[in-house]
Amino acid sequence: MLVSLIAALTVVPALLVASAPAGSAPPAGGTLVAKIYATREGLVGWKTANGHTIKKRDWFAALPSWRALNDRGEGDRSVRVCHEGNDRCVFLPVWDVGPWNTKDDYWAEDRHMWDELPRGKPQAQAAYQDDHNDGEDEFGREVRNPAGIDIADGAFWDGLGLTDNAWVHVTYLWTGAGDRGEVDTDGEWLRVRSAPKVKASLRGGAGDYARLPIRCQVKGDKVEGTVRTTDLWNRVGDGIYVSHAYVRLLDGAKPRKC
Structure with missing residues (x-):
């Protein structure tokens, strides 16, 4: 090791x-x-x-x-x-x-x-x-x-x-505490965007298996991902979003609407 x-x-x-x-x-x-x-x-x-x-x-x-x-x-x-x-x-x-x-x-x-x-x-x-x-x-x-x-x-x-x-x-x-999700992208990295849109400006990314703090969810562009097809996006910080199509909710998380 x-x-x-x-x-x-x-x-x-x-x-x-x-x-x-x-x-x-x-x-x-x-x-x-x-x-x-x-x-x-x-x-x-x-x-x-x-x-x-x-x-x-x-x-x-x-x-x-x-x-x-x-x-x-x-x-x-x-x-x-x-x-x-x-x-x-x-x-x-x-x-x-x-x-x-x-x-x-x-x-x-x-x-x-x-x-x-x-x-x-x-x-x-x-x-x-x-x-x-x-x-x-x-x-x-x-x-x-x-x-x-x-x-x-x-x-x-x-x-x-x-x-x-x-x-x-x-x-x-x-x-800390709060709603959590786990990234599931089959080995790729998940784009973090400035808005819930696939063409919004890139604001970073998340590695496969990373845990995300989900502040709330909002509807945006529909995405077909490895977990589901959905128009929901998770806000994971101030002004930053990831598609919920690549995120598995953990521990009974029930994110609120933004």
Whole structure:
């Protein structure tokens, strides 16, 4: 199994790091939102910590704790990642462990390790910026960037539209409540649109198996999908929608009308 400690991303809570750009993303069904500096995972052809073989332009995320890892083909622990610079968001299942650490569940109220650090601050960030643990990770390696999340290539390039490292907002969706749906696209990524129309502007995407916070539903263009044919669209954030044709409702969810 691969623990993706090579690729690097930076998780930086907005209230904790003065160098982070101002602004915050709206809540998306999770109680914790952290400011993140992101890089892509890469490593095409390698296996993730849950046994998934990384594809070209893949769609998943990695977090530095085994406690966040889903089994292959599952998405109970998913994240929403938004880039305010181009107003795009992606929804991703956590399928790998890293970067840097493997026991740093910095989003948890009761951390597995490094409990002297505030919630929402990755140990790698503290090591890089504040010389925490003498500037080293849990393996005694010098931390060379404040990474706290990895994003697979497809989500990084095609979903967020990034070409280089960038500050993003991450919502840890399992830390909140509300109606949920799971993406079922038979391996493809689901387009996130600015309106409930198939030709509305692209605002990001969602990986297969990702969990979505469904705020409400509205009628729009009719779509024939892998789950059903329907004109219903799910609003999954402020001004962003996905077709319900590719979403399975979970836990008896009954979304309200927008």
